Amino acid sequence: MAESRLRVATALAAVLGVLVLLMLPATAGPASAAPETTTSGPAGSDAEAPSRFARIDIDSMTPSIVTTTSRPVVSVSGRVENIGDRSISNLTIRLERGDPIASASGLRTELADDDPAVAVAGPFEELTDSLEPGESIQFQMSMPLSDGPDATVPGLGISRTGVYPVQVNVNGKPDYGGIAQVAGSRMLLPVLSLPPDENRARDYVDPTAGEAGPGGAPGLGPDGSVSANLSSPARMTLLWPLAAPPQLAPGVLGGNTEPVRLVSDDLARSLKAGGRLSELLTALQRVVGAPPSETVGPASEAPSAETSAERSPGTALPGSEKLAESMCLAVDPDLLVTVRAMSLGYEVSDNPADPTSSTRPGTGAEAAARWLDTLRWTAGRMCVVALPFAQADLTSLARIGNPGLGAAALQTPSDVVDAILGVKSVRGLSIPALGAIDAAGAGVLEQARVQATAVASSSLTPTGRRDQSGRYRIGGLAAQTYEAPITAAFAALGTVPRTPALTPPSQRVDLADESIGSRRQTAVAALAYPAISAPRADQPDDTDRREPIVGRSAFLMPSTYWSPTIGDSEALFATARLLLESGAATPTPLTAVVGELDAARESARLTDPPGIGPVGRVGSALTSEATDAIRRNVEDSWQFEGALMRAADVAATPARYMSPLREDQLRAIRSPDSAGSAVYTQLRRQQEERIRAVASTLHRMTRSVNILDPGGRYTLASERSPVLLAVRNDLALPVRARLGISAPEGVEIGDLGVIEIPARGTRQIQLPTRGDSSEAVTIDIRLDTVTGVPLGDPISLQVHTNAYGKPLFYITIAAGVALILLTARRLWHRFRGQPDPADADRPEPDELERMLAGSGYQERRRTLQGEGAPPGEDAGTEPHDPRRSEDGGSST
Structure with a gap:
């Protein structure tokens, strides 16, 4: 019986639970609620609903920063647009605020929380009865900073300084659903000081008469105003990055020896009026002025109320x-480097991975020249510091382990900036793009003789006291810290908002839900936070409150690829100017920061901040295979550079000729500019393309210098005849090389040492050769640079030396000895007056031979006849020669 009752009770509970779930959408009140993800509708309809039915675009919030001179009312204007596929009815809107932010991380977590806490909420106001898909409606709402004199005028309840999260909440009833929050937009409201207020004035107590009442706020004045905290001004240093993702196509040699190639024409659009880099440079004209020959175009957006004074563009x-x-x-x-190359004319590669692919003409040469001229003028009037080349990742540099590549990334940049801009940049400080370093990265900095760096506070942990200037010593390296959440707020500005890679998951705001106006307001509040969050001298110490790692430092480091519009920049400048003029912050030049870093005494240790990389660690997307390939490419490039020579008719030096290949490897290890696995996937793809392109160019260079193979069989005229060769160099610079020769025993080939092969030319070479035999031999010849890089293909020559070796030597010696002996014998007989026996068999000359004997013979014959012939012979008869034999031949 009990079991049956239990089953009945369980069934009734299940039925009641289902009924309650079915009634919830219809009975949901107008309070803020999470958006629906499912709805019930007609049969066959899609059950999935969008995460947001509508979108809020914030145009402005006034005041953007609350001061004693501000109106005591916060006004927000904007537009609500139906971005769903169904109508929304009964739209209402209200303003909500949360508790003041207690730490810098709250600048992002308060905006990233899916269910933020609401401390104060105003009443819902009717917006419209119905909003169809694609339609939008303007709104403007206001709410007092504090409660009115009577309870009928509710306010935001702000009675002390701080940075407050604020949300614009829109509720409505989508078709097939119940009342729910259909849109929301969050931003931050900085309160530097507060204007007079009657309610707060009641809590004021004259300090000379006693202590402030229990409701009194620090800095409370007799009129109810709250003064700014000026007891500990923040030391403000604002960096203004100018950078872009690498655009030079990989594998192109430098020194104007090859046409400049870009991977795309995106940089040209960024340099032209209205582009990202153009906007960044134009904004600086509001601080240092515009060049006399130029006027900067009008701002793309209307400035805020604080910067709306009439002025000429560019001043x-x-x-x-x-x-x-x-x-x-x-x-x-x-x-x-890229912009200067563009200004001289460039091409856009159809296949960036192939250095020899087809190209099309670039369109941004004129814009690049104009932008570079403006930058030179601007840089000559303000502080300039060089970032690491192409945002190269320090941990990847440590893994590659090439000191020359590390120097190119960290030491050479200052020289490049100085040479192109004509300035003297700040030295001794490296600013990693990622904002974090590990022990390996710190080792690379020390190896490159960089003594100071600037890193996010989340990448180190103080081991002792916290320094009020935010400066610490990590071994032999000094570090200036800054707040990564402020960097994230700056990165969210503009038309291309980003989330920096250093941002942990709990601080990643869905930027797609926020408009330009809301993101601008948040960035303004983030900039003001270090100056507003200072502890007051008249406020008792809070034992639970931990001082930030950065102390009172307002070292502001935007992300390197940020994209603020001119309106965003003017809002930042207006806020910074207000803080500096009010005394809440004091200007601290970067040169002073670098100089004071040497005196840093508080120690700290490095830590891996959350949110770094796909697996939560510091480093780029460098694989072990890519590390080995980059190491080989860099070593080969250094070896090639060591073998090249400068030519009088070529402007390029060996360093300028080869450095682009090493710079390509730095571009391959650039730090991620935003968070997400898709970013790392893209970086790996670009990394592989650059590594392959550089390897392809280095291989092409080795094939450009080679020995011209004569082919066939080579016959020497003698045993010491030289072997003739020709070498060809198609490179733009002369190259020094050596011949490596492998010859069989019996053939000796002399070493020519270092040979210089002219650029784009051919050189004839004579190899001194000596052979000991007359047989055909094979000689293998290869060509290497003086630094050991193989060039071209080895060749094999079939050579016939035409020599007889030792037998011929002995035969020649024997023949010489015999000749000497025979000559000596003839001379011996002649000196003794004896007939030579060798002449005995010589035949008597005939009449013709006598006639040919010449006048000397005839004269001797007439002389003999004049003296008288021997008896028995007449004058016409030749005298008898007793040496003559009977047959008329010689007896010898």
Whole structure:
């Protein structure tokens, strides 16, 4: 019986639970609620619903920063658009705020939380009865900073300084659903000080009469205003990065020996008016002014109320002296190298992975030249510091382990910036793009003789006291810390918002849900946070409160590829100028920061911050295979450079000729500019393309210098005749090489030493050869650079030396000895007056031979006849020769 009752009770509970779930959509109140993900609809309809039915675009929030001179009302204007596929009815809107942010991480976590806590909420106001898909409606709402004199006028309840999260919440009833939150937009409201307020004035107590009442706020004035905290001004240093993802196509040799190739024409669009880099440079004209020959075009967006004063385009903002003193231009030398090359004319590769692919003409040469001229003028009037070349990752440099590549990434950039811009940049400080380093990266900095760096506070942990300037010593390296959440807020600006790779998951805001206006307001609040969050001298210490690692430092480091519009930049400048002029912050030039880093005493240790890389560690997407390939390419490039020579008719030096290949390897290990696995996948693909392209060019260079194979059989005229060869060099510079020869025993070939092969020319070479035999032999000849890089293909020559070796030598010696002996014998007989026996068998000459004997013989004959012939002979008869034999022959 009990079991049957239990089954009945369980069934009834299940039925009631189902009924409650079915009634929830219809009974949901107008309070803020999470968006629906499923709805019930007609048969056959799609059950899935969008994560947001509508979108809120914030146009402005006034005041963007609350001060004693601000109106005591916060006003927000914007537009609500139906981005779903169904109508929304009964739309209402209200303003909500949360508790003040207690730490820098809250600048992002308060915006990333799916269910933020609401401390104060205003009443819902009717927006519209119905909003069809694709339609939008403008709104403007206001709410007092504090409660009104009576309870009928609710306010935001802000009674002290701080940075407050604010949300615009829109509720509505989508078709086939119930009342729910259909859109929301969050931003931050910085409160530097507060305007007068009657309610707060009641809590004021004259300090001379006693302590402030229990409701009194620090800094409370007799009129209810709250003063700014000026007891510990933040030391403001604002860097202004100018950088872009690598655009030079890989595998192209330098020194103007080959046409400049770009992977795309995106950089040209960025340099032209309205482009990202153009906007960044144009914004600086509001601080240092525009070149006399130029006027910067009007801002693309209307400035905020604080910067709406009438002024000519391109002129500096009034009172920008302190702001200019605190700012420093951070430039990527890779960007300068690329823009300068573009200004001289360039091409766009159809296949960036192939250095020999077809190209099309580039369109940004004029824009590049104009932008570079403006940058030179601007850089000459403000601080400039060089970023690591192409944002190369320090951990990857450590894994590659090539000191020359590390120097090219960290030491050479300052020289490149100085040479192109004509300035003297700040030295001794490296600013890693990622914002974090590990022990291996710190070792690379020390090896490159860089003594100081700037890193996010989340990448180190103090081992002792916290330094109020945010400077620590990590072994032999000094580090200036900055807040990564502020960097993330800057990265979210503009038309291409990003989430930096250093951002942990809990701080990753869905930027697609936020408009340009809301992201701008958040960035303004993030910039002001270090100056507003200072502890007050008149406030008792909070034992639970931990001082930030950065202390009172307002070292502001935007992400390198950020994209603020001119309106965003003006809002940042207006806020920074307000903080500096009010005394809440003090300008600190970067040169002063670098100089004071030497005095850093507090120690810290490096840690891996959360959110780095696909597996949560510091480093780029460098695989072990890619590491080995880059190491080989870099070594080969150094060896090739060591073998090249400068030519009088070529402007390129060996260093300028080969350095682009090493720079390509630095571009291959650039740090990720945003978070996400898709970013690492893209980086790996680009990395492989650059590595293969450089390897292809190096291989092509080795094939460009070779020995011209004569072919056939080579016959020497004698045993010491030289072997003639020709070598060809198709490179743009002369190359020094050596011949490596392998010959069989019996053939000796002399060593010519180092030979110089002219650029794009041919040289004849004579190899001294000596052979000991007359047989055909095979000689193998190869060509290497003086540094050991093999060139071209080895050749094999079939050579006939035409020599007889030792037998011929002995025969020649024997013949010489016999000749000497026979000559000596004849002379011996002649000196003794004896007939030579060798002449005995010589025949008597006939009449013709006598006639040919000449006048000497005839004269001797007439002389003999004149003296008288021997008896028995007449004058006409030849005298008898007793040596003559009976047959008329010689007896010898």
